[in-house]
Amino acid sequence: MLVEGPYSGNRSLNSKTLTADLIVVGGGMAGICAAITAARQGLEVILVQDRPVLGGNASSEIRLWILGATSSMGNNNRWAREGGIIDEILLENQYRNPEGNALILDTILLEKVTQETNITLLLNTAVHRCEKSGANRIAAALAFCSQNSTEYRLEAPLFVDASGDGILGFLSGAAFRIGAESREEFDEAFAPEKAYGELLGHSLYFHSKDTGKPVQFIPPAFANTDLSSLPRFHTFNLHDRGCRLWWVEYGGRLDTIHATETIKWELWKIIYGIWDHIKNSGEYPEMETHTLEWVGMIPGKRESRRFEGDYMLSQRDVVEQRTHPDRVSYGGWALDLHPADGIYGELPGCTQWHAKGVYGIPFRCLYSKNIENLFLAGRIISASHVAFGSSRVMATCAHNAQAVGMAAALCKERQLLPRDLMEKELMDNLQQRLMDMGQYLPGMHLRDTDNLAKRASLSVSSTFSLQKLPADAGWKDLDSSMAQMLPLEKGRIPVFTFVVKAKKESRLVLRLLCSSLPGNFTPDRQLAEKEFAVSKGVQELAVDFGLLLDERAYYFLAFEANPTIQVAISQLRLTGLLTVFNRVNLDVAKGSRQEPPEGLGVDAFDFWLPERRPGGHNLALRCTPAVNLYRPDYLLNGLFRPTTQTNAWVADPKDPEPILTFSWPTQQKIRKILLWFDTDFDHPLESTLRGHDERVMPFCVREFQLFDEIGTLLYQEAGNHQSRYEIVFDSAVRIKKLVLQLKHPGRNIPAGLLGVGVYS
Template sequence: MVKKQEQYDVVVCGGGLAGFCAAVSAARHGAQTCIIQDRPVFGGNSSSEVCVTPHGAAAFHAYARETGIISELLIEERARNHAPILENGWTNSVWDMTMYDMAMSTPNLSFHLNTSIVSVLKSSDRTISAVVARVANAETEITIEGKIFVDCTGDGIVADQAGCEWRWGSEGFEEFNEPHAPLKASKDTMGNSIHFRAKDMGRPVPFQAPEWAVKHEDPDYFYKQGRPFQSLHGGYWWIEIGVPWNTIYDSENIRHELTRHTLGIWDWIKNKDPEMKEKAANYALDWVGQVPGKRESRRIIGQYFMTEHDPANKTVFPDEIAFGGWFIDLHTPGGLLAPTAEPASAEGYAETSEYAIKSYCGPYGIPLRIMIAKDIDNLMMAGRNVSVTHAALGTVRVMSTTALIGQAVGTSAAIALQKGLALADLPSQAIREVKQTLLRDGCFLLNTENEDELDLARNASVTASSQAVCRGSEVNKELLQSGELGHHKEILHQRKGQWIAISEGVLNRVSVCVTNMSDTPQIVEAQIIPVDHIWDYRCEANPPIATTELHIMPGKYQWIDWDVQLSKADGLKSGSYVRLDLLANPQIAWHCGDGIVPGHTCAFEMGQGKMRRDWNGPTRSFRVDPPQYAYSPKHVINGVTRPYRYTNLWRSDTSEPLPQWLELKWEEQQSIGQIELTFPGNILWEYHGYAPFHRDPQCPKDYSLEAFVNGAWEQVLEVKGNYQRHRKHELSQQIRTDKLRIVIHATNGDPSAAVYEIRCYES
């Protein structure tokens, strides 16, 4: 056995998305960092070994996709990868290589793959000095010393061996009164899953299951117990087993049982199911996973213990450093061995059921304190092992959320080292710097805006070559000409709402395009309601500032006008949103617009006075008079980099050709050495919503930076072929200027140039 010793500032144990983002972030901020991963690839459950594609807040909330390091990775993967994303089972090794490339390209970052933690060394009761790791197939043992350790192992291996307090299973209802908690505490956890992938071969393909495969004979097991065949391509969430096995100690037993069930399920589909066997005749198994994806095991107790009430009530934390927005997704213990699958699956993923209403939450803030171990002074956690209840884990555990947590942990660790602070003191003594650093690195926080005193752009005045106005969203011309009705979700089965950005505090008229599917005149009640932001889903929290009844005659694709004559005196606020709601009438369809108007999304009432994103977050048809100047150049220095309480975007006039420019001007000359840009794109939908080789059309492709020097414009930087959302440019030499321009020469397809934020720094 070869024995080695290494020393680092930050040691990250675990190379899933949480650990990877933690390590990259710490290294980018100057900490000598090592990441230890027990598999041959990074990515954990998202890797090609497990193939669970990353989920997050954008699955339920428009414009809520996670940004920062996870965004860089996912944008890069889509730009490089030929493969479509069809839910789970479809990750390929291009994703693995995207992560590997970032690891190799990050200064200050070292890593050990195929390396497992075997023990933890402590210098005192409350301090870890090193971890001992063993490299598989290399007969090598490495003692890795560090100043700060981050447990991203999922199972909390480091925290457990260091003596930290942890929890397992479900808290009982009486402890925290959580709506999703069982009456009595339980040691049961959510289970592990494997995925499979099938391929259409274009001709009949037989399948014979081995004798040791589970033999499924009862159609009710699938059709009445919540185990639907969403796609013949594979990737079924519900191929899951936990109880009666322990998800850590019995992981190999679970893997074997999952394999037996997977082959038995495919045998049912191919050879027994009366309906599916015909559809599956040409399909062959292409891949069966053999590394189980794990949902739950140990949860390490930190400085704060987050309960279900926090995401449900959107608790505002002083140490908020990330956000989430997945629903409270708690799988049935036992999985395939339980009477039914997870509740959401058992309901067919219904959007208006009692369970769906109770479980829908966010976007909500996540505090740093759940990532700082209570019992060890130099230990942090990121991933599914953070300090939360079982119920809260249901929403926090998804990988895009844990990636944000990881980046926040890595950033916090680096700042603690720079300032010589104890980890326990970060939430009280350095939280502002942590938050501002995360924002500068492209992350988004619900309750924090850019207040960086070093950002010179904040003191500039901003102008542009042109500015788009919002007149509304017209209906697809092909639908109008064909006379066909659109998507079934256009029908007013429930209240539907459309967010409208108000620029000047005046709204004279709104119009909607609807179809009356009946033979008689219909009435629809309409309301205009002030809302706090685009995720303000409350139906009745704010009183309407205008109401009316729209009288709609039989017929298709009618534009119905409403003269609202609203002003600031009526409560209309410039620089804010209102929501135009049409209440339920199942005889009426409110049509979607032709394309998406940036920052203008829609929702429907799911029940109990709560709305949720409608369909995939399109823009419904509407017109406004006067047009709203919702895309001002000054938005690029307002400190917010996505639609939230307003559009927060500069967008050029769609009728004006490119190039278009945006200009910063100062009263005095500035010394500028670094310019940082945030562009639109890749935040409306989840990663799954984007095609192979995707480059978001809104994102500037070719652009240049120009400075006004010695009475003339001088180009200081040129970029071609861009598709990333967040770019940092260090100039070859510092410039002195009182005017700076970004000139956008081409986008990746959109007719408008657009920018969310510009930052300028001396160095």
């Protein structure tokens, strides 16, 4: 028993001093990925999160789905899903939680962080002050945990601010901005003529549930039951159960940091008013049995401070896809800005303008220009208001933060500060280490000079050659233009034969398209056109464009829309092959073609979008001569997703036991093996709410075995679902041959690989 009498002074809180190599402030997706990346490189990391769960806007407290460059399959960024730790998390969530339950995602994020022995996690702990050693360096962050009534002093040589509002950057004196720059400052045609302080607002989500019996709803007194003040209230989609009403947004004309509680209350009033309208207006009888199951307690925040680095990303970087020598990440979401009035305004909820492909994000945007030991991560990175409209989304934030975590490791090893890594040799080291962990950097490849597989003789049991995609999946209506994407080499284009079925005599147009910028997947350049007279019934069409292709790239065999014609499709699914359609995805665009106003500094082009599975079949076709899409040597080229070619080896579907054999003239001492699998980087893997039909990406090899030259089993796996699979032996194995045996992932999906690494 403790009895403490009256005390005339002031008692002190319990206090602790913790030291680490790196302090990460903010436990959203950016903070998580920065912390895990640094911890896996050997750094002692303290991750400070002011909420009871991790994930920030992705957590069960807010429930926004994680997205990035894939733009929910709504733009032309093919195979653009972010790699590395964020890919690992999304694939794990897909495997355990294809229904998109935000509570399950919470557990996955907590597990990922707490499994890292180098991370000390402080939940419910808010940074409120910092101490500095000199004018330009942080010495410690001071934080308070409301749950254990403890004050922490957190000391480290390096700090990451991934807090969303930039609390540590603000307290430390880092240069920042709030609001929109003028059009003139960065030559941004999408920016306003004069700078202003209007911002993107907050959103609050809710869930409803069908109870199977009538449910009454009596609104609280604070609810806004007069929806006449909400111009967009009539656009409810009841199927979404409320959580995709992202446009229930407010606060852009207020201080989105210090007025957050005021904004939250206004959003509560709106949400409960919306539910009252749904339940009690009589306009939605199908909702009689529904109850309001959950309403967010804190709003999802879009914009507040943006901090200044040595470079500020701008509209032209995004639209022109500028190449930066210090690129360590990439983005691909639209320039997505929202009107400041939010739900109370007459304007559309957002204005989105897409680039023709992904754009690189330079390292200079990821550290403070004046606080020399402060990294920037998440939505606060160094970007203009317009560019922020793209870089602010969670998967992009997470991808940037992985670069920060790796940069912190390099700084620790070399006793450097963030800006020092701009030296050419150090930047190259950082980029190579990022790619080794699965981080894709546009236009770059992993050199992987230590890979013993590059010194081996490689043989395979078979390699798929595209002669035919069988017509065994039925017919696809040409209700919109449809294209088969094929990677083709320089030289004469093959003759292609398709099967079509017409309801009546008609004309059918087939075009050969490609991108004007290598590596993009926007087919804005027409190379050839053929028109065919089609008779009623089923027939074959042989297409000889008679062209010599001048570069290796993805080409689009595009059928013009014709509602009287169907094309035969195939069940065979192959790494790096897609069909796309000239359609609109209303989540991220307003039409099947982007038509910006003149002078906006944004390109006009068509959207060619894939279908989500179980749709998205390849066209049935024959190629004469056969097209060699896959090669064993692609496994060693340091590219682990389709770019201008598949970058994959795929076995023949008829090969019962696909085998790769690496042989060395002398015995090798092997400690680690890396395998890179195809987890369909074109699929966006939205983390919550949307739901998915698959737990494992269909192209991913789940079962494999490793043997030595005498048939000794070295390793086996029966349930893989990840892109990057690392095998580390407890003690090195001595072998002259490494035999990798794969199992086909599906009856119509042959086994394939994107990369192999073998290390001593």
